[in-house]
Amino acid sequence: MDVIELARKLGQAVQEDPDYAKLEEAKKANDADEQLQEMIEKFNLLGMTMEVEAAKEDADESKVDELNAQMMELYSKILDNKTMQAFNEAKDAVDKKMNDIVAILAAAVNGEDPMTFDPNAHHEGCSGDCSGCHGCH
Numbered sequence: 848m849d850v851i852e853l854a855r856k857l858g859q860a861v862q863e864d865p866d867y868a869k870l871e872e873a874k875k876a877n878d879a880d881e882q883l884q885e886m887i888e889k890f891n892l893l894g895m896t897m898e899v900e901a902a903k904e905d906a907d908e909s910k911v912d913e914l915n916a917q918m919m920e921l922y923s924k925i926l927d928n929k930t931m932q933a934f935n936e937a938k939d940a941v942d943k944k945m946n947d948i949v950a951i952l953a954a955a956v957n958g959e960d961p962m963t964f965d966p967n968a969h970h971e972g973c974s975g976d977c978s979g980c981h982g983c984h
Contacts, residue, residue, distance in 0.1 A: 857948070866940040873934035880930040886921055893918045 848856075861867055877883060897914040900906055925931055950966035 861944070861948075864941075864944070866937065866944055870934075870937040870941045873930075873937040876930050877934050880928070883925065883928050883930050886925050886928070890918060890921045890925060893921065 893914055897911055897918065900914065901911050926935075947966040951961050951964055954964040954966075955961040
């Protein structure tokens with residue numbers, strides 16, 4: 848089996864993982880939450896309105912500030928929504944798992960033993976945030 852086939856199998860295993868199933872359930876719950884969808888739609892409309900206003904040569908800064916304040920208030924309400932909170936928790940779990948997978952693969956490419964490499968251990972020169980990392984050393 849070549850590495851591409853193994854990657855496909857890994858992708859399949861990720862989709863069979865309970866954390867992935869929770870994320871898919873949370874996505875469906877978000878889509879079904881009419882109040883949440885209305886808030887997201889209003890947030891997006893406010894964002895477009897603010898962009899249009901800010902792009903004007905004679906942009907009304909007070910109007911832009913007011914739109915921004917409305918967006919931030921609505922954003923806070925969106926994050927306080929229980930359905931959105933469940934989604935964010937499920938997404939964080941999947942993101943963590945994906946970061947661990949990428950860290951293990953990067954370590955293997957850098958010569959580490961993928962069977963013993965601990966993606967959660969603090970490595971020399973590591974800030975612990977893998978988002979800007981090119982692999983552990």
